[in-house]
Amino acid sequence: MSSYHRPPIETPVFRDAEGRVIEYGNRWEGSPPTDAYSVDTHPERFAPLHTVADALVAHLAETYDVRITESADVATDLLRQSTPVVRALRIEPNDPRCAAITLAYTDFPGIVMHAGLLHDFPFPVCGCDACDSTGEYEVDELERHVFAVVGGRYRESVHEGPAPWVGYSLEYPNGSTSGRSPAGEGLPAAQVEAARPILRVLSDGWAAWPRRAAVDS
Structure with missing residues (x-):
């Protein structure tokens, strides 16, 4: 069985228009300036998300009992598509009690992860200068x-x-996160209705993915 290791990631130096080094993740002592909310100065700092997503897919394929579909069609798993998708993969455990994952590679660059039935998780959520996120933080997430x-x-x-x-x-x-949103807010009504009986059975949550059976050499 494989053990996941994050691939090496380059962390280039980013500079502003005056040539000063930008310390992403530590730019603002207080509230960011208003005009920073509409600017994405160096979106390429999120490019490591694509590299890490590749490594995650390879690890999941080698370690767990899953089937993987790579096709532009699986991007339709996303509930909302606001950024062009350049590649998409669906990783489905062969046990239906487990939540499938779809990874959509966007041209921002970024990753949108669809998990289970009703939720998308974008990385980054927002890449503007005001949010001041780093590539390393988004990879961690x-x-x-x-x-x-x-x-x-x-x-x-x-x-x-x-x-x-x-x-x-x-x-x-080392912690947890949760969220909620109105059922009619951007979610297809038919998708919500179809999810109800499935999630009712899974009231304790989705099951852990089963590992791939060891093959004798």
Whole structure:
């Protein structure tokens, strides 16, 4: 069985228009300037996301009992597509109790990860100068999300009521995250309806991915 190792990542020096080094992740002591919200000075700092996504796919294919489909068609798994997708792969465990993952490589560059039935996770969420995210931080987040799903630490839910909403939770070794949104906010109604009975059965969350059976040499 393979053990995942992050591939080497180059961290180039980025400079502003005056030639000064930009310290992404540590640019603003207080609130960022208003005009920084509409600028993406060096989106190429997120290019390592593509390299790491490749390594994750290779690791998942070697380690877990999955089937992988690479096709432009699987990008339709994404609930929202606002950035052109240049490559897309769906990684599906052969156990239906496990959440599938689709990785869409965007030309920003970035990765949008669709997990399970009703949730997309973009990396970066926003690459503008004001958000001041780094490539390394986004890579960390992508890996954390992927391995939370693979490890069976991912739960989705649809909550009924006058204002129904969908939610998710992810658990990591050093913390957790969760979110919720109105069921009708950008989600196809048919997709939500189809997810209801599946997630009702999976009330304790998606199962951990089974590992690939060892092959005697």
